[in-house]
Amino acid sequence: MIIDGRKIKDDILFEVKMGVERLPFVPVFCDILVGTDPVSAQYVRMKEKTAESVGIKFLKSEFPISITTEELVEAIDNLNRVPHMCGIIVQLPLPVHINRQEVLDAIAPHLDVDCLGSIASSEFYNNKNPIGFPAALACVTILGSIGIDLKDKNIVMLGQGNLVGKPVTHLLRNRNLEIKTINKNTENTDDILLNADIIISGIGQGKFINGDKIKKGAIIIDAGTSEDNGGVVGDVDLDSVIDVASYVSPTPGGVGPVTVAILLRNVLMVGQNK
Secondary structure, eight states: OBOOHHHHHHHHHHHHHHHHHHSSSOOEEEEEEESOOHHHHHHHHHHHHHHHHTTOEEEEEEEOTTOOHHHHHHHHHHHTTSTTEEEEEEOSOOOTTSOHHHHHHHSOGGGOTTOOSHHHHHHHHTTOOSOOOHHHHHHHHHHHHTOOOOTTOOEEEEOOOTTTHHHHHHHHHTTTOOEEEEOTTOSSHHHHHHTOSEEEEOSOOTTOBOGGGSOTTOEEEEOOOEEETTEEEOSBOHHHHTTTOSEEEOSSSSHHHHHHHHHHHHHHHHHHTO
């Protein structure tokens, strides 16, 4: 069965819209775009449309590709003080001449709804931050939507990146679940995947997982994205696994829409704590 991430997204956004309507002010959400990359610009427009659909004011801050790290940090410092600001994110990737972490750390920790700044990230891993990494939370939310008992399941996390692999592993272990992790140095990867009841993948290798690499009835959550002939594909070869897996979240249409919804839920949570 293909998991409909758009349906899960709509359910989350309905709750976000109700929450926004109960706030005594209109929350502001800012997405920072440096340069004119068309793919990044498309993602920003999609977030703008979704934010406005639930009553969140969207502030798009665009800067030329020539901007320096110092200038961008100063601009973010000003954005931190915008009235009713409830969330700031930076559209990645940034130009190579910009210090990525310095820019992300310029976002006030309580406004860091992507959880990519050093303080917000550290608090997440120390279980002190109610806001988490949106993509990782999306994977866990999709897994929860299936309604199965995860106890005693053989769960495998493919990849240990900062956006998906590491935070997903943390979230599931916090639930006292055992989870095997696979990184580029892991041996016997094929055997581990073939014995997995649940595979969550975030390696960004197009169609890496096919029907021959999974066991009958496996559940697959695809959080990977990569470009393919001008389009976007996931880590999973959907056509190959559809008759083998019991559930699979596709890319696009799976983790991506849920990630945006959870990002805006994070914005709402900031507003509720003001």
